[in-house]
Amino acid sequence: MKNVFMFVHAPCVKYLYTVYSHVIFLMLFSYVILCDFFPLYEFESDGCLPNTEKNSHSKRLLNNINKDSMLNLTINEDISSKFGLQQHNRPTISEIILTIWIYTLLCEGIRQLISMEVPSIYRKLGAYFTIFWNKLDVLAIFLFFIAFILRFLPMSQCFCAARIILALDLSIWYIRGLEIFSAVKRLGPKLVMIGEMAQDLKFFMLMLTVFLLAFGVPTYSLIFGVQKFSWHIPRVILNVAYWQVFGELEVLDDIEKNYEISGYVVFILLIAYMTVASVLLINLLIAMFSHTLDRLHADTDCIWKFQRYSLVCHHLTRPSLPPPLIIFSHIHRLMIYVFSRIFKRKWFYTKNIERKNREKFKIIINEMLTKKIEAIEDALGNEVYLFSLKIDRKQIDYQNDFNEERVYSSQEIILNKVKTLERQIQVIQHRQDDMFQYLQCLMNGMKKIGGDDIEIPKQCSIDCLL
Structure with a gap:
């Protein structure tokens, strides 16, 4: 029984259920918009269908068709228009199922928003709408319920607007199905x-x-x-x-x-x-x-690895049942939450804690697996370190080669020559100063009686100035 429970709550199984559910949902939605969406009131004409009498392009095409085909085309258009305007007292069964299905998707979106571990509602909304697929979900559900309200108004324009909005909504749900490919390694990126x-x-x-x-x-x-x-x-x-x-x-x-x-x-x-x-x-x-x-x-x-990780974490927190059966999971979770928080029932509180722990992403490993992971980390760490050393050496060699092979501009050559000339002038000035000091010492010595009293200054280093 434990293995069955783990199998049902596995993220990959939940993902497959979600995929199958979404495909069936698209087929149902397509059937409703194509063959099973009728007005609840009696209308004389359908404003959504094109008026061939005012369409000049259609006139040109019809002129090239013989009279028999024109008659058959007109009869088919009248039959199709009358079939689409058949009055029904209530929405069809397929439309009711579709409405319930989208209502369960709305409940799932609310559950995801509430279950986010963010302190404030504003931050929860910001984190929720950072995901592109959540934006599509909100837009598609909002458009569906607008069309659901418009189709109950007793005006042909409202019925036409409802059908147009449903058509746009269906295209959004088809685009929403692209998330299925994020689990495929070749298609996810x-x-x-x-x-x-x-x-x-x-x-x-x-x-x-x-x-x-x-x-x-x-x-x-x-x-x-x-x-x-x-x-x-x-x-x-x-x-x-x-x-x-x-x-x-x-x-x-x-x-x-x-x-x-x-x-x-x-x-x-x-x-x-x-x-x-x-x-x-x-x-x-x-x-x-x-x-x-x-x-x-x-x-x-x-x-792809990041997409796979995000997909696993997302389906780990989802209920086990796919839409529209997901409503039973929502009722079950709501009952556990109410009895654990409001009525303070110990058994329900324990079940709530177990559910939260089960939704956390964790890896169960043993001692052998730990040693393998440590060995892999050591090997990869040494490989990354050696690779970084090679990169640093290549950068140093590249910089040295770049400095050696650098081509100086004419302005830089002139500035270097001017600096060299200034250094040479400074050397000449220092030598002149040394000569003046020697001459001064000789003059002082000649004024004295003995030649041994002549002072000789210390020799100044000229090489350091070059």
Whole structure:
């Protein structure tokens, strides 16, 4: 029984349960948003679906289709629209299960926030939101409950907004599934690389936006002229400029037979824009990505080990049951906490302490394993010490070679010659002083009677001045 208990509470088993649970959750969410999300009130039309009568691009495509296919297409669109607008008295069973599932995820997020060993609530929130995956969890749960509230309002616009928010929420949950790959040695460090490259892409998009507007706004004004203001104009401008980077040269079709001055100006703008955007900026982005990959590629092993350690510590504190069954673990923990803290029951207090000790990351070792670890540490310590000595010697040799092979500039050569000349002048001055002292001593000796009384000064060292 003890082995079964340890198996169920093992972090790797909890991780596998979480992976399977998340895959089933994504399948359920996808089924709800595609096939099982109906309004609770009767609506005449669906504002979320595109209006083909006002869509000029759809008109061009439909003109190339024969009348039979157009009739079949219209019938299929009507059937699909009527099926999606079927009124239901209450949410479907799959939608109710999905709501309960996300509610259990909300409870798990609250449990993680409360269980953090941080003194204040403000610091707990700061530590919780430093993790990128927690930010996605909060955003996805918040969007889901907004859509859940909007779908109960008796307006077609609210139902349309709820479906749009759920679609965005589903995409966030799919991105949230990338954390699964952090346990894989080959894919885990790639997530860190993607995050670093996203930072590079953020600054690149700022520069690209400047060139998009610099080309899109003048081109749109020269092709279409002055038009009535509409909030759809920025979208058309970006549609004209952005897809040119990827080779969709639709502007050439508009100016192909325009030989006026405006046509030539747009042609020149297109040449300049394609040169800068497609050649310069795209290659700059590739260079930035290559630099990021080269910088992180050498540390992939350390990055993966850190990710694995964080993943083990995270799943060590999680309940054994995956969502949505995790709600039973939350109820069990809440009962133990209430009876141990409020009612002061000794048995529940002991169980609470055992649970906390079980969630702490610790390694159980014996004497033989301890000796192996010490031997490995000694070997690695000696290896690191010898490696550091080699590095220091290489740095010293490099500095000496650098000083020997240094190429002096003309200013440094002139300054060295001036200093040498100043030292020589000082030597000459000291020699003159010595000669004056000798002459003075000779004159004093000649004034005296005997030659033995001539004073000879001590000789001054000149070599030290050179």
